[in-house]
Amino acid sequence: MRSKNYLSGAELVASAIGGEPGSFQADSELGRHPKWDSFSHLNVMLLLEQEFGIVIDDATIDKYSRLSAIDELVKVKG
Amino acid sequence: MTDVFERYLQAVDRGPGRPAVCDHDRTLSYEELDRYVARLANAFAHHGEHPRVLILLDQGWRAYAAKFGTIMAGGTYAPVNTQAPANRIAMIADQFRADVIVTQQRVRDRVPDLKLAAPLLDIEGDLPPPLAQARPAAKLIYVMFTSGSTGVPKGVMIGRGAINHYVDWVFDAFRPTPDDRWSQHPNIAFDLSQLDIYGCLCSGGALYPLNSRHDRLMPARAIQRNRLTLWSSVPSIINMMTQADQATAENLASMRLMNFIGEPLLYEHLEALFAARPDLTVWNTYGPTEATVSCTLRPLTARDSRTACRGSVSIGKAIPGMRLELMGGPSADEGEIVIFGPQLAEGYWDNPEQTKKAFRSVALPEGTMRGYFTGDWARREQDEMYFVGRMDNQVKIHGIRTELGEIEQALRRCGFTDAVVVMLDREVHGFIETADNAIDESALRARLAQVLMPQAIPKMFHLMPAFPRNDNDKIDRGALLKQVPGLV
Numbered sequence: 001m002r003s004k005n006y007l008s009g010a011e012l013v014a015s016a017i018g019g020e021p022g023s024f025q026a027d028s029e030l031g032r033h034p035k036w037d038s039f040s041h042l043n044v045m046l047l048l049e050q051e052f053g054i055v056i057d058d059a060t061i062d063k064y065s066r067l068s069a070i071d072e073l074v075k076v077k078g
Numbered sequence: 079m080t081d082v083f084e085r086y087l088q089a090v091d092r093g094p095g096r097p098a099v100c101d102h103d104r105t106l107s108y109e110e111l112d113r114y115v116a117r118l119a120n121a122f123a124h125h126g127e128h129p130r131v132l133i134l135l136d137q138g139w140r141a142y143a144a145k146f147g148t149i150m151a152g153g154t155y156a157p158v159n160t161q162a163p164a165n166r167i168a169m170i171a172d173q174f175r176a177d178v179i180v181t182q183q184r185v186r187d188r189v190p191d192l193k194l195a196a197p198l199l200d201i202e203g204d205l206p207p208p209l210a211q212a213r214p215a216a217k218l219i220y221v222m223f224t225s226g227s228t229g230v231p232k233g234v235m236i237g238r239g240a241i242n243h244y245v246d247w248v249f250d251a252f253r254p255t256p257d258d259r260w261s262q263h264p265n266i267a268f269d270l271s272q273l274d275i276y277g278c279l280c281s282g283g284a285l286y287p288l289n290s291r292h293d294r295l296m297p298a299r300a301i302q303r304n305r306l307t308l309w310s311s312v313p314s315i316i317n318m319m320t321q322a323d324q325a326t327a328e329n330l331a332s333m334r335l336m337n338f339i340g341e342p343l344l345y346e347h348l349e350a351l352f353a354a355r356p357d358l359t360v361w362n363t364y365g366p367t368e369a370t371v372s373c374t375l376r377p378l379t380a381r382d383s384r385t386a387c388r389g390s391v392s393i394g395k396a397i398p399g400m401r402l403e404l405m406g407g408p409s410a411d412e413g414e415i416v417i418f419g420p421q422l423a424e425g426y427w428d429n430p431e432q433t434k435k436a437f438r439s440v441a442l443p444e445g446t447m448r449g450y451f452t453g454d455w456a457r458r459e460q461d462e463m464y465f466v467g468r469m470d471n472q473v474k475i476h477g478i479r480t481e482l483g484e485i486e487q488a489l490r491r492c493g494f495t496d497a498v499v500v501m502l503d504r505e506v507h508g509f510i511e512t513a514d515n516a517i518d519e520s521a522l523r524a525r526l527a528q529v530l531m532p533q534a535i536p537k538m539f540h541l542m543p544a545f546p547r548n549d550n551d552k553i554d555r556g557a558l559l560k561q562v563p564g565l566v
Binding site: 056 | 290296317318322542544545
């Protein structure tokens with residue numbers, strides 16, 4: 001059961017790692033936003049697992065290290 | 079003392095068919111690893127009597143082979159983090175004046191802007207036949223480049239005798255066997271990685287580099303999947319395990335010893351590990367790169383862990399052969415940690431001024447000895463030594479000397495496991511890592527007032543769900559400040 005309806009990938013990532021959703025741009029990704037580093041990426045993946053049932057593996061960790069991919073997921077499943 | 083390369087050769091001789099490195103792309107037996115080592119040694123030997131080898135390889139078997147290959151060639155290596163910005167890699171290569179840079183296409187593709195003056199050796203290209211026997215050793219075994227306060231990387235020069243002394247201790251203390259399965263979590267450019275690499279490959283064990291994204295994000299699952307028996311990392315990794323609810327008895331079942339180093343180990347960390355495995359042995363070790371990985375030990379069990387904690391866990395006592403003194407403090411039980419012994423670095427690469435400042439002769443009752451002044455402040459209580467903080471974290475507030483590390487410890491005692499305190503414009507700022515959007519600030523202030531002088535209580539608190547970390551998984555204070563708009 002989804003705990004919250006996210007309107008965008010930025011909102012989800014901000015919820016996972018902090019910061020304002022507005023501080024995330026379409027090209028934001030792991031290592032290119034001051035708050036999005038390898039440690040905080042764990043929070044992003046855990047939230048994706050919890051909210052969308054994403055299986056955490058090398059492929060998804062890589063795929064969802066970009067906001068564009070998370071945005072897409074939120075649009076399709078959100 | 080036994081030479082590390084001799085230990086490595088003994089491990090190869092004793093179990094040539096046993097697994098040496100279990101990497102994501104292949105598993106190498108000791109015999110296979112050794113063949114690479116000897117071929118690389120021959121390639122490096124073409125670059126001088128004591129070649130300087132820059133290792134620009136991802137964490138994994140190729141990098142380990144390059145280290146031993148350099149030693150066999152009688153050279154000195156400098157490992158580089160391949161994830162570092164291109165200009166930092168170039169700066170280190172220039173500073174080191176590498177005779178040869180061993181790398182691979184995958185890494186070169188990632189940093190296309192990298193301009194390097196030294197000849198490149200592609201580890202996946204044609205290598206010469208194996209070198210028949212090891213050449214005479216260079217005085218330095220490696221130079222580890224760490225961040226310097228001036229922005230220019232600082233090269234710490236480690237001699238062969240220093241690493242031999244350290245590995246002797248690893249053998250005495252860890253009692254490694256060929257059945258051990260070692261984690262290899264720290265990047266090869268972080269000196270803590272020397273423990274896993276030499277500890278394992280000199281004792282015939284199997285080394286498991288944690289270099290996939292999944293393993294780095296979910297280390298406890300990697301322990302479980304690979305049935306690892308020995309673990310070493312910075313304590314922050316425990317936070318990752320607990321955050322993902324993975325510090326469990328099932329995941330840690332194979333562990334016989336977990337060793338932590340590099341940043342303060344906290345009681346909360348121990349609680350999490352012992353809750354999962356009450357029979358686990360946990361070690362806290364301390365040591366700057368300048369003293370070869372680590373030089374103290376505090377073994378911990380579920381029964382005695384509480385007595386070894388103040389703000390953080392005791393760093394224990396000096397290992398045999400090394401000596402720690404507290405100097406320049408108000409009493410013999412408080413002061414800067416000064417380290418003496420055979421594990422001390424030779425100094426800083428090309429930096430005699432900095433070397434002279436940090437490595438000084440000290441008159442001790444037994445005579446004059448060379449000591450390394452760490453800049454770390456510590457306190458001794460009931461025969462336990464506690465790290466208080468960096469001396470450059472000492473500030474004066476209204477003329478009163480205050481240790482920012484002490485305020486951080488007070489915050490930890492209030493339940494905030496990860497807290498950083500910074501002085502800006504004569505004001506103390508407290509950064510707290512918490513998933514909550516708000517805290518009861520007045521209650522926190524009241525609790526802090528019980529242990530801190532009024533001037534030491536932070537004027538402002540900044541809450542963050544996750545602190546930024548650097549390549550070595552330590553909190554990146556510079557990046558931390560930038561996250562609060564208008565602060566710097």
